[in-house]
């Protein structure tokens with residue numbers, strides 16, 4: 545085992561040296577490969593074929609200029625990215641993020657995570673991610689449209705339903721997917737529905753895609769609770785964020801009888817002891833595209849904490865659904881002290897490694913994003929299936945498929961963690977299941 549651990553440490557040092565300054569990418573790589581020593585020990589062929597080294601190097605990375613004009617006629621320049629990380633299991637698949645914090649390292653960390661997440665779904669999809677350092681906040685609809693059109697004017701040549709299939713992520717929802725798809729269709733002169741997912745169901749999108757990441761995370765949490773002889777009904781929950789994932793995680797939690805007492809945006813936190821009124825949040829965020837502080841205008845008994853910390857609020861279950869590294873060691877300590885016993889990641893890598901260590905030490909049920917939020921990309925793959933067969937499925941049928949997929953992911957992660965002597969460790973379970981799957985495909989293709 546020591547030899548495998550040393551080998552992994554050496555690979556990690558190599559990754560850091562080859563990708564200087566990309567700390568989120570380093571973090572994501574370490575989180576996966578640090579759990580793989582027992583696999584290398586059982587499968588010497590993975591070492592011989594340098595599988596880990598190959599999985600840590602993106603197949604391709606595209607960076608491009610995105611010029612556009614704002615409403616005053618001024619020229620603005622942003623930087624666009626698309627990273628195709630691994631195509632062993634299918635075309636590159638993963639969302640686009642529009643946020644001012646986006647750097648190449650951000651996209652690489654997300655695309656790397658996507659490799660293992662997509663494998664966990666059991667569906668034929670490889671991994672990719674993209675985006676731009678564009679800030680959609682405060683932009684008019686016309687500015688968003690012009691930006692999306694300029695972004696797609698370069699991106700279109702790199703994507704295709706058999707090559708690379710983007711979707712949404714932070715800052716990219718149904719409106720942006722509409723503008724992106726419109727421009728793609730116009731440039732290529734084909735109605736290639738399967739080139740993007742997250743489309744509106746009225747024009748080739750899939751029902752449930754919008755809800756799927758949040759719903760899927762709740763289904764995963766439900767399975768973790770079942771293992772402990774518990775259920776969601778009556779549990780007090782906090783859900784960080786108030787975007788796509790947070791909204792639909794909250795909706796499913798409420799449908800299953802849990803009480804969501806808090807949500808947040810990047811400015812502050814809403815605490816509503818009676819339970820968050822989701823219609824109000826959706827009106828503010830999805831319709832008015834406003835700030836969460838407006839919630840108290842509709843619900844005067846609720847509290848708005850400007851700059852507040854959502855993890856201060858006592859809960860049974862926590863759902864970090866906003867962004868990476870939003871829940872650190874001191875947040876984890878507070879959650880544990882306040883009686884939280886399960887943490888389910890709706891976002892990608894929202895908990896720092898120190899927070900995750902604390903959860904494991906204290907026997908908290910902890911679901912890593914690559915397993916718990918895989919329902920989004922799984923439903924994207926179902927959208928691709930519908931597009932390929934020119935079919936549309938009902939909400940109920942699609943939701944059942946999603947639920948089945950999440951139950952399976954949970955089962956595989958749980959069983960594999962036990963098989964490798966780490967019961968209840970969903971991080972190890974998820975990493976080992978997905979790594980083996982991708983590794984076997986990579987080996988089958990030879991050195992390419």
Ligand code: NDP
Pocket residue numbers: 712713714715716717757785786787788789790808809810811865866867868890891892893917918920921
């Ligand atoms: P949205 O843009 O719809 O919502 C993001 C939410 O997080 C907003 O409430 C936003 O607040 C908040 N937020 C974003 N950045 C920060 C920050 N730096 N600090 C504090 N709060 C922040 O994105 P999604 O809901 O789609 O994505 C949320 C997370 O889920 C991301 O990690 C994403 O990668 C992950 N994910 C998303 C999937 C999907 O299907 N959409 C699939 C799988 C994972 P504000 O409005 O103030 O910016």
